[in-house]
Amino acid sequence: MKRISLRGLTLVRSAVTLAVAALLSVLVTVPASAADPVGSITGLAGKCVDVAAASNANGTPVQLYDCNGSGAQQWTVAGDGTLRALGKCLDITERGTANGSTVQLWDCGGGANQKWVVSAANDIVNPAADKCLDVTGNTSANGARLQIWTCTGAPNQKWNAPRGGSTPPSNPGSFIVSEAQFNQMFPSRNSFYSYSGLVAALGAYPGFAKTGSDTVKRQEAAAFLANVNHETGGLVHVVEQNTANYPHYCDPNQSYGCPAGQAAYYGRGPIQLSWNFNYKAAGDSLGIDLLNNPWLVQNDSSVAWKTGLWYWNTQSGPGTMTPHNAMVNGAGFGQTIRSINGSLECDGRNPAQVQSRINAYQRFVQILGTTPGNNLSC
Structure with missing residues (x-):
């Protein structure tokens, strides 16, 4: 016009x-x-995003697990766009952007692979990869590894996270x-x-x-x-x-x-x-x-x-x-x-x-x- x-x-x-x-x-x-805001992040079957074995070692897998209120399931939605537990950040392994790249716990470094947006639609998105946090295999079994995947709106990509x-x-x-x-x-x-x-x-x-x-x-x-x-x-x-x-x-x-x-x-x-x-x-x-x-x-x-x-x-x-x-x-x-x-x-x-x-x-x-x-x- x-x-x-x-x-x-x-x-x-x-x-x-x-x-x-x-x-x-x-x-x-x-x-x-x-x-x-701090609290648990729940997904499929009401289970929680969990740090395996409650370890804060770099490279520790992040998984789905029965909610138990432990520190391994307490996540801070930080103002800089990171999600933090046990003093470290939710991190995409090897800075991956491809479907199936797993997530882990790692020292917070400010990289794009540690930035997340918790959306109003209950997606958790990594903007750099343009992909959503996803439960591998669409299963609610304890120990199911979390990964990133193209956003589909499916239940295995929906999360209830603490909100500011x-x-x-x-x-x-x-x-x-x-x-x-x-x-x-x-x-x-x-x-x-x-x-x-x-x-x-x-x-x-x-x-x-x-x-x-x-x-x-x-x-x-x-x-x-x-x-x-x-x-x-x-x-x-x-x-x-x-x-x-x-x-x-x-x-x-x-x-x-x-x-x-x-x-x-x-x-x-x-x-x-x-x-x-x-x-x-x-x-x-x-x-x-x-x-x-x-x-x-x-x-x-x-x-x-x-x-x-x-x-x-x-x-x-x-x-x-x-x-x-x-x-x-x-x-x-x-x-x-x-x-x-x-x-x-x-x-x-x-x-x-x-x-x-x-x-x-x-x-x-x-x-x-x-x-x-x-x-x-x-």
């Missing part, structure tokens, strides 16, 4: 994000905090993103962009974030919110900030003209809807007269969210597919960028803005407890 977004602000935000990422990349693993306050389970009957997760994504958001407004808008597009596997659902939600984050400066701006552009969004060649006024069709809402023809098309689709009353998009939170979802689910813009189809059919996050603003950003035109969107997406999938998938850039 052709429009002007917050270019200068985005470039600054991108530079800050990259600088922070560079700093974080050199930090070592920090000790677990007393505030980190920042990532509670999402409501399965509502949006796959919980309100707490939404607030974590947008800590400085404008109150106009309410979670309740977003949830109220979801009924207009029931396939959104409810198509495919749990991983795909979370990836689509994260992808939509990451692009929205970029367009609005973190859900801060409701309307386009450059007022000099306002008169430019009236296409007089349309038979219906611009009944709300020459300067009435500027960017509004989470996807920065602009141009008279887009207000007309979105309004017709949603059953709302946005051509004559475009101000609804900046005055009604649910209407604003609906316009964003309209574009996401029905428009391909300068791309070849809708952003929704890009995510549910495996084309990847990069194709959502192309469909939203590819004519100005993709194919090397503005890599900093592309990276800004990617950075937000990677952060959001981590909050949602899943992995980003492939083809992140355009």
Whole structure:
């Protein structure tokens, strides 16, 4: 969709994000905090993730076993992304990323093979391998070795782990993103962009974030919110900030003209809807007269969210597919960028803005407890 977004602000935000990422990349693993949640991790048949023989020697296998309350079954979900027992970390043997790579106990070293995300869907994911903690052989027998495997959503990959306050389970009957997760994504958001407004808008597009596997659902939600984050400066701006552009969004060649006024069709809402023809098309689709009353998009939170979802689910813009189809059919996050603003950003035109969107997406999938998938850039 052709429009002007917050270019200068985005470039600054991108530079800050990259600088922070560079700093974080050199930090070592920090000790677990007393505030980190601690407890047993249960799986198949209610059995516990257990360190064999309660040994804290490097290389000790991690297995499934009857729960007994011992220290070998007490895991700390540390703030640095590690899972710890007996003073050491859950570790993928030989830094493996292939299906069947076993897990063990090892000194905490900060490697990617010791990083885990406990998801709202009760998966435990290693983002580096893009795989889930899994019980070998899908058996609940004592001593069954744990491994990593492609995430399938099967019972032998489901775990009940201790949880902190920042990532509670999402409501399965509502949006796959919980309100707490939404607030974590947008800590400085404008109150106009309410979670309740977003949830109220979801009924207009029931396939959104409810198509495919749990991983795909979370990836689509994260992808939509990451692009929205970029367009609005973190859900801060409701309307386009450059007022000099306002008169430019009236296409007089349309038979219906611009009944709300020459300067009435500027960017509004989470996807920065602009141009008279887009207000007309979105309004017709949603059953709302946005051509004559475009101000609804900046005055009604649910209407604003609906316009964003309209574009996401029905428009391909300068791309070849809708952003929704890009995510549910495996084309990847990069194709959502192309469909939203590819004519100005993709194919090397503005890599900093592309990276800004990617950075937000990677952060959001981590909050949602899943992995980003492939083809992140355009």
